[in-house]
Amino acid sequence: xxMRLLLATLxxxxxxxxxxxxxxxGWTDAIDxxxxxxxxxxxALKAGENVVGFQRETITPAVSIEGPAWRIVSEQVLPERGIxxxxxxxxxxxxxxxxxxxxxxxxxxIARLSYLNGRIFGKRFDRQEKAAKPVDLNADGPVLDGNLxxxxxxxLNLEDGMQLRPQIYQYNxxxxxxxxxxxxxxxxxxxxxxxxxxxVDMGFSEDRLTTYLIGKADGTEYxxxxxxxSTTRLPDCAGLDAAD
Numbered sequence: 001x002x003m004r005l006l007l008a009t010l011x012x013x014x015x016x017x018x019x020x021x022x023x024x025x026g027w028t029d030a031i032d033x034x035x036x037x038x039x040x041x042x043x044a045l046k047a048g049e050n051v052v053g054f055q056r057e058t059i060t061p062a063v064s065i066e067g068p069a070w071r072i073v074s075e076q077v078l079p080e081r082g083i084x085x086x087x088x089x090x091x092x093x094x095x096x097x098x099x100x101x102x103x104x105x106x107x108x109x110i111a112r113l114s115y116l117n118g119r120i121f122g123k124r125f126d127r128q129e130k131a132a133k134p135v136d137l138n139a140d141g142p143v144l145d146g147n148l149x150x151x152x153x154x155x156l157n158l159e160d161g162m163q164l165r166p167q168i169y170q171y172n173x174x175x176x177x178x179x180x181x182x183x184x185x186x187x188x189x190x191x192x193x194x195x196x197x198x199x200v201d202m203g204f205s206e207d208r209l210t211t212y213l214i215g216k217a218d219g220t221e222y223x224x225x226x227x228x229x230s231t232t233r234l235p236d237c238a239g240l241d242a243a244d
Contacts, residue, residue, distance in 0.1 A: 027166040028142050033094045035155045035219050042237035046230045053078035068093040098145040111171040124171040146170030154219035158198045179203050191235045
Protein backbone atom coordinates (compact mmCIF):
# COMPACT_ATOMS: atom_id res chain seq x y z
CA UNK A 1 0.00 0.00 0.00
CA UNK A 2 1.50 3.29 0.14
CA MET A 3 0.87 5.84 0.97
CA ARG A 4 0.46 6.33 4.63
CA LEU A 5 -1.98 3.92 6.20
CA LEU A 6 -4.88 5.40 8.09
CA LEU A 7 -4.01 2.58 10.49
CA ALA A 8 -0.66 4.29 10.99
CA THR A 9 -2.44 7.59 11.58
CA LEU A 10 -4.61 6.04 14.28
CA UNK A 11 -1.72 4.29 16.01
CA UNK A 12 0.96 6.97 15.65
CA UNK A 13 -1.10 10.15 16.00
CA UNK A 14 0.74 11.00 19.24
CA UNK A 15 4.05 9.29 18.48
CA UNK A 16 7.16 11.35 19.33
CA UNK A 17 9.53 12.56 16.65
CA UNK A 18 11.50 9.88 14.83
CA UNK A 19 14.75 8.68 16.34
CA UNK A 20 17.73 10.72 15.25
CA UNK A 21 20.59 8.35 16.19
CA UNK A 22 19.84 5.47 13.80
CA UNK A 23 22.26 4.88 10.95
CA UNK A 24 21.14 5.95 7.47
CA UNK A 25 23.90 4.22 5.49
CA GLY A 26 23.37 1.52 2.89
CA TRP A 27 19.60 1.66 2.60
CA THR A 28 19.52 3.27 -0.84
CA ASP A 29 21.11 0.15 -2.38
CA ALA A 30 18.19 -1.97 -1.14
CA ILE A 31 15.55 0.03 -3.07
CA ASP A 32 14.45 -1.04 -6.54
CA UNK A 33 11.51 1.07 -7.65
CA UNK A 34 11.04 -1.13 -10.71
CA UNK A 35 9.59 -3.77 -8.36
CA UNK A 36 6.40 -1.71 -8.08
CA UNK A 37 3.58 -2.60 -10.43
CA UNK A 38 0.95 -0.43 -12.04
CA UNK A 39 -2.54 -1.11 -10.73
CA UNK A 40 -5.08 -0.67 -7.96
CA UNK A 41 -5.21 -2.47 -4.59
CA UNK A 42 -7.67 -2.16 -1.72
CA UNK A 43 -7.49 -3.05 1.97
CA ALA A 44 -9.97 -3.35 4.82
CA LEU A 45 -9.03 -1.39 7.96
CA LYS A 46 -10.01 -3.26 11.11
CA ALA A 47 -10.31 -2.56 14.83
CA GLY A 48 -10.34 -6.02 16.34
CA GLU A 49 -12.62 -8.07 14.12
CA ASN A 50 -14.68 -5.08 13.00
CA VAL A 51 -14.12 -3.41 9.63
CA VAL A 52 -13.98 0.33 10.31
CA GLY A 53 -12.74 1.58 6.96
CA PHE A 54 -11.07 0.94 3.64
CA GLN A 55 -7.99 2.02 1.74
CA ARG A 56 -7.47 2.15 -2.01
CA GLU A 57 -4.00 2.54 -3.48
CA THR A 58 -3.49 3.34 -7.15
CA ILE A 59 -0.05 3.23 -8.78
CA THR A 60 0.46 4.60 -12.29
CA PRO A 61 3.55 5.47 -14.36
CA ALA A 62 4.25 9.18 -14.69
CA VAL A 63 6.99 11.55 -15.76
CA SER A 64 8.36 14.23 -13.46
CA ILE A 65 10.60 17.09 -14.57
CA GLU A 66 13.56 14.90 -13.63
CA GLY A 67 12.37 11.81 -15.53
CA PRO A 68 10.36 8.57 -15.12
CA ALA A 69 8.28 8.49 -11.95
CA TRP A 70 5.54 6.65 -10.10
CA ARG A 71 2.33 8.48 -9.22
CA ILE A 72 0.78 6.91 -6.12
CA VAL A 73 -2.64 7.89 -4.78
CA SER A 74 -3.84 6.60 -1.42
CA GLU A 75 -7.50 7.05 -0.51
CA GLN A 76 -8.50 6.11 3.04
CA VAL A 77 -12.02 6.31 4.48
CA LEU A 78 -13.54 5.61 7.90
CA PRO A 79 -17.26 6.14 7.20
CA GLU A 80 -18.54 5.98 10.78
CA ARG A 81 -15.91 8.46 11.96
CA GLY A 82 -16.42 10.74 8.99
CA ILE A 83 -12.74 10.64 8.03
CA UNK A 84 -11.39 10.71 4.49
CA UNK A 85 -7.68 10.97 3.66
CA UNK A 86 -6.35 11.40 0.13
CA UNK A 87 -2.57 11.41 -0.29
CA UNK A 88 -0.82 12.04 -3.62
CA UNK A 89 2.81 11.02 -4.13
CA UNK A 90 5.20 11.55 -7.04
CA UNK A 91 8.41 9.52 -6.70
CA UNK A 92 11.39 8.68 -8.88
CA UNK A 93 10.57 5.39 -10.59
CA UNK A 94 13.92 3.76 -9.86
CA UNK A 95 15.04 5.10 -6.48
CA UNK A 96 11.66 6.13 -4.95
CA UNK A 97 13.24 9.47 -4.12
CA UNK A 98 10.30 11.83 -3.44
CA UNK A 99 9.48 14.57 -5.91
CA UNK A 100 6.19 15.88 -4.51
CA UNK A 101 3.59 15.09 -1.82
CA UNK A 102 0.07 16.44 -1.34
CA UNK A 103 -2.38 15.46 1.42
CA UNK A 104 -6.06 16.28 1.91
CA UNK A 105 -8.09 15.45 5.05
CA UNK A 106 -11.88 15.75 4.79
CA UNK A 107 -11.54 18.15 1.88
CA UNK A 108 -8.95 20.37 3.60
CA UNK A 109 -5.40 20.53 2.33
CA ILE A 110 -3.02 19.68 5.19
CA ALA A 111 0.34 19.35 3.42
CA ARG A 112 1.93 20.30 0.10
CA LEU A 113 5.63 19.51 -0.34
CA SER A 114 8.27 19.57 -3.05
CA TYR A 115 11.67 17.86 -2.96
CA LEU A 116 14.52 19.26 -5.07
CA ASN A 117 18.27 18.63 -4.75
CA GLY A 118 18.07 17.94 -1.02
CA ARG A 119 15.73 20.84 -0.32
CA ILE A 120 12.26 20.18 1.12
CA PHE A 121 9.82 23.06 0.84
CA GLY A 122 6.12 23.81 0.82
CA LYS A 123 3.43 24.22 3.47
CA ARG A 124 1.83 22.13 6.19
CA PHE A 125 -1.20 22.65 8.43
CA ASP A 126 -0.27 22.90 12.11
CA ARG A 127 -2.89 21.02 14.14
CA GLN A 128 -2.05 22.82 17.38
CA GLU A 129 -2.13 26.36 16.03
CA LYS A 130 -4.72 25.56 13.35
CA ALA A 131 -2.77 27.54 10.78
CA ALA A 132 -0.63 26.96 7.69
CA LYS A 133 3.12 26.89 8.35
CA PRO A 134 5.93 27.16 5.78
CA VAL A 135 8.33 24.26 5.27
CA ASP A 136 11.83 24.99 3.98
CA LEU A 137 14.82 22.90 5.01
CA ASN A 138 17.72 20.93 3.60
CA ALA A 139 18.30 17.22 4.24
CA ASP A 140 21.81 15.92 4.78
CA GLY A 141 21.94 13.04 2.31
CA PRO A 142 19.18 10.98 0.64
CA VAL A 143 15.72 11.26 2.17
CA LEU A 144 12.39 9.48 1.73
CA ASP A 145 8.87 10.74 2.34
CA GLY A 146 7.74 9.52 5.76
CA ASN A 147 4.16 9.04 4.62
CA LEU A 148 4.95 6.30 2.08
CA UNK A 149 4.94 2.88 3.78
CA UNK A 150 3.65 -0.13 1.84
CA UNK A 151 5.05 0.76 -1.60
CA UNK A 152 8.45 1.40 0.00
CA UNK A 153 8.44 -2.12 1.49
CA UNK A 154 7.33 -3.54 -1.86
CA UNK A 155 10.31 -1.86 -3.55
CA LEU A 156 12.87 -3.17 -1.06
CA ASN A 157 14.94 -6.28 -1.75
CA LEU A 158 14.09 -7.72 1.66
CA GLU A 159 16.06 -10.42 3.43
CA ASP A 160 15.42 -12.21 6.73
CA GLY A 161 17.20 -10.29 9.48
CA MET A 162 17.57 -7.08 7.44
CA GLN A 163 17.60 -3.85 9.46
CA LEU A 164 17.32 -0.48 7.70
CA ARG A 165 17.07 3.08 9.03
CA PRO A 166 16.35 5.30 6.00
CA GLN A 167 16.26 9.01 6.58
CA ILE A 168 12.75 10.45 6.17
CA TYR A 169 10.85 13.69 6.29
CA GLN A 170 7.35 13.67 7.81
CA TYR A 171 5.45 16.93 7.75
CA ASN A 172 4.34 16.70 11.40
CA UNK A 173 7.60 15.39 12.89
CA UNK A 174 10.31 16.76 10.61
CA UNK A 175 13.47 14.86 9.70
CA UNK A 176 14.06 11.46 11.28
CA UNK A 177 14.43 7.80 10.39
CA UNK A 178 12.17 4.88 9.62
CA UNK A 179 12.71 1.73 11.64
CA UNK A 180 12.50 -1.23 9.22
CA UNK A 181 13.32 -4.67 10.67
CA UNK A 182 12.67 -8.00 8.92
CA UNK A 183 11.89 -10.22 11.91
CA UNK A 184 11.05 -13.53 10.23
CA UNK A 185 9.08 -15.36 7.56
CA UNK A 186 5.68 -17.03 7.56
CA UNK A 187 3.16 -18.70 5.28
CA UNK A 188 -0.32 -17.20 5.12
CA UNK A 189 -3.54 -18.10 3.37
CA UNK A 190 -4.73 -15.66 0.71
CA UNK A 191 -7.52 -15.55 -1.86
CA UNK A 192 -4.99 -16.95 -4.34
CA UNK A 193 -3.75 -19.72 -2.06
CA UNK A 194 -0.87 -19.95 0.44
CA UNK A 195 1.89 -17.35 0.14
CA UNK A 196 5.28 -17.01 1.84
CA UNK A 197 5.74 -13.59 3.42
CA UNK A 198 8.34 -11.59 5.25
CA UNK A 199 7.29 -10.20 8.64
CA VAL A 200 8.51 -6.60 8.60
CA ASP A 201 8.31 -4.27 11.61
CA MET A 202 8.12 -0.65 10.50
CA GLY A 203 7.53 2.64 12.25
CA PHE A 204 8.87 5.99 13.40
CA SER A 205 10.39 4.66 16.64
CA GLU A 206 11.48 1.36 18.19
CA ASP A 207 8.57 1.29 20.65
CA ARG A 208 5.73 1.94 18.17
CA LEU A 209 5.90 -0.50 15.26
CA THR A 210 3.48 -1.94 12.71
CA THR A 211 4.11 -5.47 11.40
CA TYR A 212 3.64 -5.79 7.63
CA LEU A 213 3.14 -9.03 5.68
CA ILE A 214 5.18 -8.64 2.47
CA GLY A 215 5.26 -11.37 -0.19
CA LYS A 216 8.69 -12.96 -0.57
CA ALA A 217 8.21 -13.61 -4.28
CA ASP A 218 7.15 -10.18 -5.53
CA GLY A 219 6.78 -7.71 -2.66
CA THR A 220 2.98 -7.89 -2.54
CA GLU A 221 1.56 -6.35 0.63
CA TYR A 222 -1.00 -8.70 2.16
CA UNK A 223 -1.79 -6.72 5.28
CA UNK A 224 -0.47 -5.30 8.53
CA UNK A 225 -1.14 -5.32 12.25
CA UNK A 226 -0.42 -3.06 15.21
CA UNK A 227 -2.09 -3.68 18.53
CA UNK A 228 -5.85 -3.82 18.02
CA UNK A 229 -5.63 -2.39 14.50
CA SER A 230 -4.94 -4.32 11.31
CA THR A 231 -5.34 -4.20 7.54
CA THR A 232 -6.28 -7.01 5.16
CA ARG A 233 -5.78 -7.06 1.41
CA LEU A 234 -9.11 -7.40 -0.44
CA PRO A 235 -9.79 -9.24 -3.71
CA ASP A 236 -11.36 -6.07 -5.16
CA CYS A 237 -12.35 -2.52 -4.21
CA ALA A 238 -16.11 -3.01 -3.84
CA GLY A 239 -16.06 -2.02 -0.16
CA LEU A 240 -14.37 1.28 -0.80
CA ASP A 241 -16.56 2.01 -3.81
CA ALA A 242 -19.62 1.51 -1.60
CA ALA A 243 -18.19 3.79 1.08
CA ASP A 244 -17.49 6.65 -1.35
